[in-house]
Amino acid sequence: MTQLSKEQLVATYKAGGEALAQAVQGLSEAELLHHRLPEKWSIKQIAVHLADAELAVSFRVRNILSEKAPAIQPFEQDNWTDSLNYEALDLAAALERFRLLRAANSELLEQIKDEAWERTGAHPENGLITLAQVIAGQINHLQGHLDQIQTALTDYRSR
Numbered sequence: 001m002t003q004l005s006k007e008q009l010v011a012t013y014k015a016g017g018e019a020l021a022q023a024v025q026g027l028s029e030a031e032l033l034h035h036r037l038p039e040k041w042s043i044k045q046i047a048v049h050l051a052d053a054e055l056a057v058s059f060r061v062r063n064i065l066s067e068k069a070p071a072i073q074p075f076e077q078d079n080w081t082d083s084l085n086y087e088a089l090d091l092a093a094a095l096e097r098f099r100l101l102r103a104a105n106s107e108l109l110e111q112i113k114d115e116a117w118e119r120t121g122a123h124p125e126n127g128l129i130t131l132a133q134v135i136a137g138q139i140n141h142l143q144g145h146l147d148q149i150q151t152a153l154t155d156y157r158s159r
């Protein structure tokens with residue numbers, strides 16, 4: 001992605017909280033639970049996945065800011081989706097959780113020093129990644145899933 005200033009990075013990250021809510025606003029239960037292909041997530045699963053990914057990243061951000069290059073623990077997203085029964089969870093609660101976590105993390109990020117953005121965590125596969133990369137990664141992660149939501153909706157409505 002193009003180089004954003006730290007202020008733009010935080011503002012874009014924070015705005016994602018509303019962007020997800022808007023993307024699913026007014027959708028019917030059938031649209032929310034539609035699987036484009038059997039192995040593809042439904043829109044509801046995508047939304048809860050985003051909320052849980054934000055939960056994992058919230059710990060990661062605090063750990064990177066407080067420890068020296070802490071180990072980053074990846075999670076098995078498909079296992080979480082099945083084990084935690086995302087389709088049975090409350091969508092509104094997931095959207096609120098996502099929005100609140102982004103807002104709380106943004107509050108933290110708004111007051112750190114510039115050099116703190118270069119603090120790192122150690123990812124088992126990708127090596128050292130900076131806090132700035134973690135946040136940019138979350139912005140891209142949401143965008144990818146918003147595109148996926150549009151694709152699922154287009155598929156549902158074309159049937």
Ligand code: NI
Binds near residue numbers: 049053077141145
């Ligand atoms: Ni994802």
